[in-house]
Amino acid sequence: MKAxxxxxRAVTKRFASRQRGxxxxxxxxxxxxxxxxxxxxxxxxxxxCGKSTLLNMGSGLDPASEGQVLVDGEVVTKPNEHVAFMLxxxxxxxxxxxxxxxxxxLEIRGRPARERRATALELLRKCRLPDFADHYPxxxxxxxxxxxxxxxxxxxxxxxLLMDEPFSALDAQTKMVLQYDLSRTLADTGKTALFxxxxxxxxxxxSDRVLVMSQxxxxxxxxxxxxxxxxxxCMERRKSPKIGPYVARLMELLxxxxxxH
Amino acid sequence: MSDTSNPATLRIMGGSVLLxxxxxxxxxxxxxxxxxxxxxxxxxxxxxxxFARMFANDHLIYHTLITGxxxxxxxxxxxxxxxxxGFALGMSPTAEFLLSPYILALQIAPKVAFAxxxxxxxxxxxxxxxxxxxxxxxxxxxxxxxxxxxxxxxxVVRLAKSFSANRWQIFSKVEFPAALPPFFAGLRxxxxxxxxxxxxxxxxxxxxxxxYLLTYGEGAGNTAMVFVxxxxxxxxxxxxxxxxxxxxxxxxxxxxxRARVAS
Numbered sequence: 344m345k346a347x348x349x350x351x352r353a354v355t356k357r358f359a360s361r362q363r364g365x366x367x368x369x370x371x372x373x374x375x376x377x378x379x380x381x382x383x384x385x386x387x388x389x390x391x392c393g394k395s396t397l398l399n400m401g402s403g404l405d406p407a408s409e410g411q412v413l414v415d416g417e418v419v420t421k422p423n424e425h426v427a428f429m430l431x432x433x434x435x436x437x438x439x440x441x442x443x444x445x446x447x448x449l450e451i452r453g454r455p456a457r458e459r460r461a462t463a464l465e466l467l468r469k470c471r472l473p474d475f476a477d478h479y480p481x482x483x484x485x486x487x488x489x490x491x492x493x494x495x496x497x498x499x500x501x502x503x504l505l506m507d508e509p510f511s512a513l514d515a516q517t518k519m520v521l522q523y524d525l526s527r528t529l530a531d532t533g534k535t536a537l538f539x540x541x542x543x544x545x546x547x548x549x550s551d552r553v554l555v556m557s558q559x560x561x562x563x564x565x566x567x568x569x570x571x572x573x574x575x576x577c578m579e580r581r582k583s584p585k586i587g588p589y590v591a592r593l594m595e596l597l598x599x600x601x602x603x604h
Numbered sequence: 605m606s607d608t609s610n611p612a613t614l615r616i617m618g619g620s621v622l623l624x625x626x627x628x629x630x631x632x633x634x635x636x637x638x639x640x641x642x643x644x645x646x647x648x649x650x651x652x653x654x655f656a657r658m659f660a661n662d663h664l665i666y667h668t669l670i671t672g673x674x675x676x677x678x679x680x681x682x683x684x685x686x687x688x689x690g691f692a693l694g695m696s697p698t699a700e701f702l703l704s705p706y707i708l709a710l711q712i713a714p715k716v717a718f719a720x721x722x723x724x725x726x727x728x729x730x731x732x733x734x735x736x737x738x739x740x741x742x743x744x745x746x747x748x749x750x751x752x753x754x755x756x757x758x759x760v761v762r763l764a765k766s767f768s769a770n771r772w773q774i775f776s777k778v779e780f781p782a783a784l785p786p787f788f789a790g791l792r793x794x795x796x797x798x799x800x801x802x803x804x805x806x807x808x809x810x811x812x813x814x815x816y817l818l819t820y821g822e823g824a825g826n827t828a829m830v831f832v833x834x835x836x837x838x839x840x841x842x843x844x845x846x847x848x849x850x851x852x853x854x855x856x857x858x859x860x861x862r863a864r865v866a867s
Contacts, residue, residue, distance in 0.1 A: 402766050403766070404765060404766060421768075422765055422766045422767070427767075430759060430763075432757070436760070436777075436782075437858060437859075438781045438782075438784070438856075438858045439858075440858075447763075447767065450777070451764060451773050452768065479858050481860045
């Protein structure tokens with residue numbers, strides 16, 4: 344049994360309603376799950392089911408109303424060194440070069456310039472952007488920018504990566520290439536990741552397990568273990584005939600067919 | 605930016621020079637040709653002679669420097685004040701809510717109307733002029749900085765926070781650099797306004813500066829002198845504006861070219 348990296352214990356999150364006097368909105372209710380070291384878990388569910396809320400709690404930006412989120416056995420109460428997140432938006436700072444953007448987290452944490460630079464250049468090489476270190480974000484395509492964002496996330500060497508639909512703004516082909524890069528990188532570095540997505544195939548091809556959430560208030564209604572080889576190569580997984588039944592099962596759980604009528 | 609070896613650029617530059625020559629020629633000969641007396645529009649040569657006379661006898665450079673100094677000091681103080689207040693209000697919605705009616709009122713009030721008041725307070729010194737410039741420069745800078753701080757994507761701030769950034773780091777690494785492009789756009793507007801502020805202060809009272817020469821020329825019925833003063837004021841404004849553009853190009857070199865031209 345591998346060590347547990349991320350754990351949710353009876354986590355509930357409520358938001359105050361915008362209307363006065365109305366009951367608070369329950370975003371997620373009584374979430375319980377664990378993610379082991381090196382595991383990649385996808386979170387899938389209907390819009391507004393609280394997936395992003397869960398990531399915010401995991402990164403320590405938003406406290407849970409009830410229950411606890413634990414990373415490496417420690418209760419998350421504020422942003423910490425174990426976790427880094429990545430969003431759909433690349434959030435690259437336009438006044439920094441790509442290398443300086445990748446160094447952003449290390450700079451905030453006060454690492455020496457030489458070390459930052461070496462880490463950034465190494466990661467840009469891994470993320471296949473070595474020639475763009477001195478470019479500015481506006482000079483890069485959407486896919487390249489998102490790769491730089493991944494390099495920035497990896498630069499702080501987090502134990503757990505929290506990713507909120509990181510590829511959903513990209514065109515289909517770019518997306519596949521980045522998914523491939525991510526699956527390779529996660530396998531190479533042995534990182535643990537929680538991956539929020541709307542893309543069923545993306546969830547299946549990248550993950551060890553898929554957690555399916557219900558409509559708000561979000562609960563986990565199903566846990567699907569993806570039993571297809573090649574987790575380190577999502578291109579192979581995409582081509583696998585085994586992927587069809589998983590997609591069908593997810594469609595059923597998310598009531599996608601029901602929305603046709 | 606422009607490539608002088610490019611024949612198209614050369615042609616445009618040639619056209620520009622021709623246009624200037626045509627303008628000067630029209631200024632020189634058109635008033636006489638249309639029977640406009642020199643006390644209405646003095647021809648270019650007369651203005652040039654007046655310039656040389658004022659340079660030699662009327663301390664033109666001294667008055668220009670006085671005005672330039674007041675513009676620069678007023679501009680710098682107004683800029684600092686606008687920046688500080690803009691950031692402070694941008695970071696504190698409560699403060700903005702409390703102060704916005706007063707700020708709006710002061711913004712709508714014509715700032716030059718304060719000039720006589722400042723003269724009553726500070727006499728015929730440099731201070732009323734500087735103060736009008738401070739007041740007039742303050743607003744475009746403050747509004748632009750405030751708007752920029754408001755427009756920052758909250759997710760960028762969350763990203764910084766997720767890396768455990770403290771308040772100072774969020775300011776220095778995110779909010780401050782993000783506010784710079786609108787800040788410079790505000791400075792460009794403020795540069796032209798600063799000259800207006802100082803001139804109005806000088807028109808109201810005092811015995812130095814180009815505004816003083818303006819009223820002196822008017823009183824003496826010396827139209828050419830008024831023209832010279834206006835031209836020198838424009839030169840002061842161009843110097844300030846040009847300085848800002850130079851600094852902006854160095855500081856905001858990361859902006860995509862088109863965005864920089866548009867700002």
